[in-house]
Amino acid sequence: MAELITNIGGLRMKNPVMTASGTYGYGEEFADFIDISKIGGIIVKGTTIAHREGNPYPRMAETPSGMLNAVGLQNKGVDYFIDNIYPRIKDIDTNMIVNVSGSTIDDYVATAEKINALDKIPAIELNISCPNVKQGGMAFGTDCKSAQSVVEAVRKVYGKTLIVKLSPNVTNIAEIALAVEAGGADSVSLINTLMGMAINAEKRKPVLSTVTGGLSGACVKPIALRMVWQVAKAVKVPVIGLGGISSATDAIEFLLAGATAVEIGTANFIDPTITIKVAEGINEYLDRHGFKSVSEIVGALEC
Amino acid sequence: MRKYLLDLIVSSNERLNNNYILMKLTSQETLPEMRPGQFVEIKVEGAPSTYLRRPISIHFVDKKANELWLLIQIVGDGTKKLAELKSGDTLNVMLPLGNGFGLPEGGQKELLLVGGGVGIAPLLQLGAELKAAGYSPKFLLGARSAKDLLQLDEFGKYGELFMTTEDGSMGEKGFVTNHSVLKNVKFDKIFTCGPTPMMKAVAAYASAENIDCEVSLENTMACGLGACLCCVTDTKEGHKCVCTDGPVFNIKDLKWQN
Structure with a gap:
């Protein structure tokens, strides 16, 4: 049994396997299938300062080896989270991490400040990369200056582990990662979804109500892997890799490319037990190759 | 209701006509309790364009035979693949999902x-x-x-x-x-x-x-568990998940979309 304990900017995890925001609800939805406390970290649904209804239906289109979504950050707002959801999930014995999103810097700061006060939330993931909201979100994540500003502002009010989730919808993701690191991020996670589109030819109409949406699933893995590799070479803070991870081998590829931990997203929809299988599979790989700790394979790609 | 992820065995898969199959699934264990109107999510293997599970209504539960019946319309690659399955094949099924129909109350007879x-x-x-x-x-x-x-x-x-x-x-x-x-x-x-x-x-x-x-309702969905929020319908209380708050809704709660 190799050592799976992983450290992300001061956040200690039982293993490097986390769940991606928006694909795992608040964790409870999966508790019938597995012991969710065995997951390294659960990143809950994107939370905003105020209630958001999200985008109209249809919000999803299946694509070859993937899917497009246009949920648009539907959530009941941070106060509802604190009063109603936090009490239910705070004692789950793993890192419960809140994904924080907003339309303005003030929104991000106010939400992060409120989450900072919650004892059992050891980290936030700042979402500056949602492609499905008209204002904010991805706008912050596609420009170095705005990315750095929002992270600096949140850093001032947020004392615990600050992860920043990056958008792949940029020309040079390493530049954005460096800006975010300079702004005070403890870690970066990447990639959020890729902007895509689906068309119903018979009806001559877009499939999604918002025309465009975010692409995820196995089809995005090569892009995600390349970006994680580029970012891990550029920054000093730990990188969390995600994008199409559907097996332990996929996760190991991200670790080799330089990720310290991984998030599993769309694959949770196909196999609600995938997180545990990936953690076990990483352990099996480490044993088989004679590694004592998962940290030994982080960035161990030979090229 | 507790949800399960089970490998069920195809006991029969009958082609009813060009477009429909009646698939009966069984298990060595007693099948879980299921309510009418609930559904299952099936993992389809070997259909390249089929990435997500397929949500299928529970057609009938034959408790004596320990069989779950699914009436499936052949629409795309996923359901085409399901139509090819033979007795003895296994199928990974997540069940039971959704709320199901409400039973009549207050003297409702007809x-x-x-x-x-x-x-x-x-x-x-x-x-x-x-x-x-x-x-x-x-x-x-x-x-x-x-x-x-x-x-x-x-x-x-x-x-x-x-x-x-x-x-x-x-x-x-x-x-x-x-x-x-x-x-x-x-x-x-x-x-x-x-x-x-x-x-x-x-x-x-x-x-x-x-x-x-x-x-x-039959909105397109991904997770079936209320996690992804893709399958929502607009109700008088805002967007609700068809997979967990539904699929059955009372019309007095819905705002129908065009």
Whole structure:
């Protein structure tokens, strides 16, 4: 049994396997299938300062080896989270991490400040990369200056582990990662979804109500892997890799490319037990190759 | 209700016509409790364009035989692959999902179950449970033509059958909402599942006649667990997940979309 304990900017995890925001609800939805406390970290649904209804239906289109979504950050707002959801999930014995999103810097700061006060939330993931909201979100994540500003502002009010989730919808993701690191991020996670589109030819109409949406699933893995590799070479803070991870081998590829931990997203929809299988599979790989700790394979790609 | 992820064994997979299969699944263990109107999510192997699980209504649960019946319309690659499965094959199934139909209450006696197309599927189990609870449900089933009216012998075991076909080849010619049974009987509750235009017409009829009415929605979905929020429908209380808050909704709670 190799050592799976992983450290992300001061956040200690039982293993490097986390769940991606928006694909795992608040964790409870999966508790019938597995012991969710065995997951390294659960990143809950994107939370905003105020209630958001999200985008109209249809919000999803299946694509070859993937899917497009246009949920648009539907959530009941941070106060509802604190009063109603936090009490239910705070004692789950793993890192419960809140994904924080907003339309303005003030929104991000106010939400992060409120989450900072919650004892059992050891980290936030700042979402500056949602492609499905008209204002904010991805706008912050596609420009170095705005990315750095929002992270600096949140850093001032947020004392615990600050992860920043990056958008792949940029020309040079390493530049954005460096800006975010300079702004005070403890870690970066990447990639959020890729902007895509689906068309119903018979009806001559877009499939999604918002025309465009975010692409995820196995089809995005090569892009995600390349970006994680580029970012891990550029920054000093730990990188969390995600994008199409559907097996332990996929996760190991991200670790080799330089990720310290991984998030599993769309694959949770196909196999609600995938997180545990990936953690076990990483352990099996480490044993088989004679590694004592998962940290030994982080960035161990030979090229 | 607790949800399970099970490898079920195909006990039979019968082609009913060009477009439909009746698949019966079993397990060495006793199948979990399932309510009428709930659904399952099936993992389809070996269909390249099929990435997500396929949500399929529970058609019938044969407790004696420990069998789950699924009535499946062949639409795309995923369902085509399901049609190729043979007895003895295994299928990974997540079940039971969703809320299911509400049982009649407050002296509701005259019950009408209206189905169209593959939407007839959940009405068989509902009819069976209503009959077992002492009701005499009536089924009103609509289709394009006689060959598309499926499982009539099964439905007939649990209640009186009324039918419409668009070409008049069986039952009354026209749509379900034109059937004479609606004029001849004063119903207390209507349950419906089928194409959206049909359900909207049934809901409009029920509203006009002040009849309690539940509809089972079929929005495209991903997780089936209320995690991804993809399958929402607009209700008077905002967006709700069809997979967990539904698939069955009372029409008084819905804001129908165009």
